[in-house]
Amino acid sequence: MKTAFRYILACATLLIALAPVYWLVTISLKREVDQFTYPPEWIGFTTTFQHYASAFRNGSFAHYFTNSVLLAALSTLAALVFGVPAAYGLARFEWPGRWSENIGNWILSTRMLPPIVTIVPLFLMLREARLLNSLFGLAIVYTAFNLPFVVWMMRGFFDEVPREIEEAAMLDGETRVGALLRIVLPLVKPGLAATAVFCLVVAWNEFLFALILTQTESAMTLPVGIASRVTQYEIRWGEMSAAGVVAMLPVLVFATAAQKYLVRGLSLGAVKG
Amino acid sequence: MKSRIPSGLPWVLPALLILVTLSIYPMIYSVKVSITDASGAFTLANFIRLFQDRLFGAAAVQTTVLTLVALVIEFVLGLALAVLIDSLARARSVFRAGLLVPMLLPPVVAAVAWRLIYNPQFGVLNGTLRRIGVNTAPLTWTSGENSALLSVILVDVWEWTPFLFLLLSAGLQAIPPEPIEAARIDGAGAWRIFRDVTLPLLKPTVLLALLLRAMDLVRIFDQIFILTQGGPGTATETVSLYIYRTAFRFSNFGYAAAMSFVLLAATIVFSRGLMRLMRAR
Amino acid sequence: MALEIDGITKRFGSREAVSGVSLKAEDGEFVVLLGPSGCGKSTLLRMIAGLEMPDAGTLRLAGGDITHKEARDRDIAMVFQSYALYPHMTIAQNIGYPLRVRKRPPAEIAAEVRNVAGRLGLTNLLNNLPRQLSGGERQRVALARAIIRRPKAFLMDEPLSNLDARLRVEMRAELKHLQHELRIITIYVTHDQAEAMTLAHRIAIMRDGKIQQFDTPSTIYNRPANTFVAGFVGSPSMNLIEKSDEILGIRPEDVDVSTSEQPGWTPARVYVTEEMGNETIVVLKDAVLKADTQITTRMAAGSKLDFDTPVWYRFRPEKLHRFQKSTGARLSD
Numbered sequence: 001m002k003t004a005f006r007y008i009l010a011c012a013t014l015l016i017a018l019a020p021v022y023w024l025v026t027i028s029l030k031r032e033v034d035q036f037t038y039p040p041e042w043i044g045f046t047t048t049f050q051h052y053a054s055a056f057r058n059g060s061f062a063h064y065f066t067n068s069v070l071l072a073a074l075s076t077l078a079a080l081v082f083g084v085p086a087a088y089g090l091a092r093f094e095w096p097g098r099w100s101e102n103i104g105n106w107i108l109s110t111r112m113l114p115p116i117v118t119i120v121p122l123f124l125m126l127r128e129a130r131l132l133n134s135l136f137g138l139a140i141v142y143t144a145f146n147l148p149f150v151v152w153m154m155r156g157f158f159d160e161v162p163r164e165i166e167e168a169a170m171l172d173g174e175t176r177v178g179a180l181l182r183i184v185l186p187l188v189k190p191g192l193a194a195t196a197v198f199c200l201v202v203a204w205n206e207f208l209f210a211l212i213l214t215q216t217e218s219a220m221t222l223p224v225g226i227a228s229r230v231t232q233y234e235i236r237w238g239e240m241s242a243a244g245v246v247a248m249l250p251v252l253v254f255a256t257a258a259q260k261y262l263v264r265g266l267s268l269g270a271v272k273g
Numbered sequence: 274m275k276s277r278i279p280s281g282l283p284w285v286l287p288a289l290l291i292l293v294t295l296s297i298y299p300m301i302y303s304v305k306v307s308i309t310d311a312s313g314a315f316t317l318a319n320f321i322r323l324f325q326d327r328l329f330g331a332a333a334v335q336t337t338v339l340t341l342v343a344l345v346i347e348f349v350l351g352l353a354l355a356v357l358i359d360s361l362a363r364a365r366s367v368f369r370a371g372l373l374v375p376m377l378l379p380p381v382v383a384a385v386a387w388r389l390i391y392n393p394q395f396g397v398l399n400g401t402l403r404r405i406g407v408n409t410a411p412l413t414w415t416s417g418e419n420s421a422l423l424s425v426i427l428v429d430v431w432e433w434t435p436f437l438f439l440l441l442s443a444g445l446q447a448i449p450p451e452p453i454e455a456a457r458i459d460g461a462g463a464w465r466i467f468r469d470v471t472l473p474l475l476k477p478t479v480l481l482a483l484l485l486r487a488m489d490l491v492r493i494f495d496q497i498f499i500l501t502q503g504g505p506g507t508a509t510e511t512v513s514l515y516i517y518r519t520a521f522r523f524s525n526f527g528y529a530a531a532m533s534f535v536l537l538a539a540t541i542v543f544s545r546g547l548m549r550l551m552r553a554r
Numbered sequence: 555m556a557l558e559i560d561g562i563t564k565r566f567g568s569r570e571a572v573s574g575v576s577l578k579a580e581d582g583e584f585v586v587l588l589g590p591s592g593c594g595k596s597t598l599l600r601m602i603a604g605l606e607m608p609d610a611g612t613l614r615l616a617g618g619d620i621t622h623k624e625a626r627d628r629d630i631a632m633v634f635q636s637y638a639l640y641p642h643m644t645i646a647q648n649i650g651y652p653l654r655v656r657k658r659p660p661a662e663i664a665a666e667v668r669n670v671a672g673r674l675g676l677t678n679l680l681n682n683l684p685r686q687l688s689g690g691e692r693q694r695v696a697l698a699r700a701i702i703r704r705p706k707a708f709l710m711d712e713p714l715s716n717l718d719a720r721l722r723v724e725m726r727a728e729l730k731h732l733q734h735e736l737r738i739i740t741i742y743v744t745h746d747q748a749e750a751m752t753l754a755h756r757i758a759i760m761r762d763g764k765i766q767q768f769d770t771p772s773t774i775y776n777r778p779a780n781t782f783v784a785g786f787v788g789s790p791s792m793n794l795i796e797k798s799d800e801i802l803g804i805r806p807e808d809v810d811v812s813t814s815e816q817p818g819w820t821p822a823r824v825y826v827t828e829e830m831g832n833e834t835i836v837v838l839k840d841a842v843l844k845a846d847t848q849i850t851t852r853m854a855a856g857s858k859l860d861f862d863t864p865v866w867y868r869f870r871p872e873k874l875h876r877f878q879k880s881t882g883a884r885l886s887d
Contacts, residue, residue, distance in 0.1 A: 036395030089284025114492035121299035144295035451638035
């Protein structure tokens, strides 16, 4: 009997976790007249896709969506391109004293910086470089954002690959870089994939930097686009929720795929599991 | 002749440069901005103003309250969930996947959803409560001065308890089964085992989880921006929102920079303290 | 205070890890469950402990049915292979935990802990943590924790296998002595036949979830019930030679070897010799027998025999074992 109770409790918690999301989806599919009816309708309402149409086909959300996609992809790629070699360098080479640990910790600590500390100068710096309101500028910032993550995660994965494998390859005539590309990377593919997903999700969800560094329509990302509408006087909730639903779908898909590695990345590898 | 330069340096250099340019340099620049006035002369006016600023004090209090309350609730719930889900024989991964959803959403989207839900007249929360007979007149959620902070905390709890659940769950699974079996044989019941064996062994994970979450709570921004914009009035204005307002509404970058530093200092002190606790045992 | 195991069965999926096992261990007896990995001995032990529940059969301890009782209600103590000490508690706290759980007064706990620690030579380590102790010391702590409450039975799951060879032999002797003093019925699991032979009053040899033979060490050695038991106990193992209608078994020490021809003895050639220091193991090959049949024999130390040296051997007739070819069961003599 106790088992049944536990399952019921777990289901209840699951419901609480998912209900708000479900509600958002229903709002996006309800006609405006149905959205705020009393009593609230959870099922059995007339569905309409007009909000999706007006947000994306007629409205600017399609543009924001594209911006977000580009931004996430670019910054993730850049973070990997710079971060993976750095992680490899830290994991594989001889470092004097405790450099390796210290550099690692230092890289890690940049993650602990409250963004608000760096945002003021970053804003000023980007303004000077005329990179405000540009996807490129934001991508650079996001890359710096994701670098510590990438270095920390990938270093852990590299540490798990025995050195002997590359040493055997190099004895066979392979170069360091070649060994990394052809031997080691294929072995850490799942870790690499998980790290990439992480960076994508972080970039996709990011709000503060995007808010401050992109103020023009052309450069806005999805979160900023949504926020800009919500703070207006007349809020078109249908469009808002449609945009919200679209904003959350890619994340859910990706993150569920990388579920196993969520813990490791979130706890920065500190919990062995 | 052995080169003094570590051979791994070229691998690490590009990443280091990026970080230095985009994290360290801005920080230094920030220091400069906070201690210079309009004409470029050195001044501590910003920091002096900080100590006298009642708004900042209020923001600091609100941030602390929010951080502590949310942290405690999220921890207790997260632990309870971790134990609960861990004890289920099947469908564990299904529950886990579902429970992670709140945490994965863009915080902006979660905030939009909750803003809808919280609307006192038309939101589904008050709507459902009214349906079962509760008087919803005094329930103003994010629109009421006294209830706004709590409402924001609730959203954060909904959104981030899964994070603690995940971390603590992993910690629970990393505990070796033998001491638990030995305790069973030694005569201990379930609660006793949890108290004497499981919790002490979970301590490092607990501290890590608290540290990570506290770091994020202190700089909370996205949800509050969408839910209340710091209002009503300044009821939910946390430090990061105040800094944002100062920098980007009033264009007072120097003062904003000074405040950022105090925030950073507080964060470092707190995290050092917690890390020392982590290493103690 | 006997332990009666009757028809105990445990299934994992479609596989039967333990199949209808029955045996009775007498009060104060040291019973060893011996067998290769996967034979079910640890599973059986865990069912006696209450960490797993059987799918069929009954367990009775001191006359009472404990088949489905919770581990903590069985009044049994267990020593794990990995010792399973509480890593965050001091040695004193570890040892005293069973009493603390039973809510005995702190003064009494302290006294008992001191008593037991003294008995096992742990008095100076009481304030240390498990990670500061050596393997042998941790093992003694695990023992101390087991004996402090004077349970009705001891269960031990390969407690010595994590120790190095010399320590293992030392601890073996200590364990035997301790058990003799305490006179508590002990069920001990191991895959090491030497351990089983030296410690047990009776050995239960297991294979694929069933008991092959349950007897005293000497009976098992001298009258093994089947070819599996015959080959498992004794080192080097018994020679098993296939004949047309039966299997012959002869232990290496019961083979006489001579470098000169003897009347009635069989010719063979030396395949390899291993000088052990106290004796020489000489492996012979007889061209007449099945192709790769090797006969292991023991000879006096320093017997220098080159590869392929012709020798003559015979099996001492009174020491010959005969087994049925199809089942491997012992044929009555």
